[in-house]
Amino acid sequence: MSAPDQAAVAVLSQVALAADGAVLGLALAYIAVRSLLKFKTTSSALNKVKKAPSVSVSDLRSVLSQPSDQESDTTTFSDEKIVIVRGVVETKSVVNGNWKKQNVLVSHESNEKAVILQRTQTCIYNEWRGFFGWTSDFRSLFARHWKEQESSSIRTVPFILVDGGKWPQSDYLTVNLDGSNHPLPLTTVYHNLQPISASPYTFLQAFFGHEYPVGLLDEEKILPVGKEITAVGLASLKNGVPEVMACKDLPFFLSNLSKDQMVDELDFRTKVLLWSGVVIGSVATGILGYAVIRNWKKWKEWKQRREIEQQNAAEEMREAEGGVTAAEESGDVPEGQLCVICLMRQRRSAFVPCGHLVCCPRCALSVERELSPKCPVCRQTIRSSVRIYDS
The missing domain is CATH 3.30.40.10 (Zinc/RING finger domain, C3HC4 (zinc finger))
Structure with missing residues (x-):
């Protein structure tokens, strides 16, 4: 570790241990609270995934037309239900009867047909401290995102999920991606990293300790037609056609995992978040308790010294006044x-x-x-x- 790095670590350790560790205790308490809040959210999502029915595309209509267990007592029907559907990706033009002009995307690199096409270009930066590079130690603490600059473009076409191996497709599920920020189960079909040739401007950047580009990464990911995936979300009947859209309370929307695999993953997350929150919270409580006791003792000592100084000053003042003739x-x-x-x-x-x-x-x-x-x-x-x- 270089001398500037050691100095930065020393400054951070002094800040963390300020006020007898009160700053460190507050930071750990914040992490513990965040872990417990995430545990609550993940536990709620786990219960919803466990209760959600896992059905095929052909059985989805019957499930949506029935009231859920919670609604059977009030005899009311819900417009949307959380369901888990396993199906094969197809373009919507297949069921619309538009055989001459299929609305489908084609990969530029593999020529595979897809319904989602994402191209990403990432510029990778490196850093040399140079003769004037000491400022990068402080800049790197707040600007780690400068290390990579990414530009991404994504194209989608309307697609559906159908039962695999059945043809013609009479039942299908329309996938609505509107408002979804969930990760998509995309397949990488192109991955190429190219080095960037140095220029005089690159030398100046390195000399003054700034980041300079060293490589350019090109990637292409697709959701191919015919891939079997699982949709987890709010399903409803729109004009008599089943449609599924993302649920913000769930960490999954379109995934390669089955229901059992999702339950196992969420169950593992809840255990990790719970125990991490408990352990970190206990450590934070101990550190904060120690800091409170230490600062209380310091305050009492300061107060006693203050009282002694005031008494001494009063005695000196009385002695001075006592000498008046x-x-x-x-x-x-x-x-x-x-x-x-x-x-x-x-x-x-x-x-x-x-x-x-x-x-x-x-x-x-x-x-x-x-x-x-x-x-x-x-x-x-x-x-x-x-x-x-x-x-």
């Missing part, structure tokens, strides 16, 4: 011996090291307590004051 109380102090600050009491304290006798004990004490104590006559920095007594 009867002549000072009656106001019969010669004009040449009055304190230059208050002009009320007699000069009794001399400053060290300058030796000027120009203040009364009370004003001399107030001058000593300043942040930068200086003699009011010569403006020399003083260390203390000495009480002068007449013989």
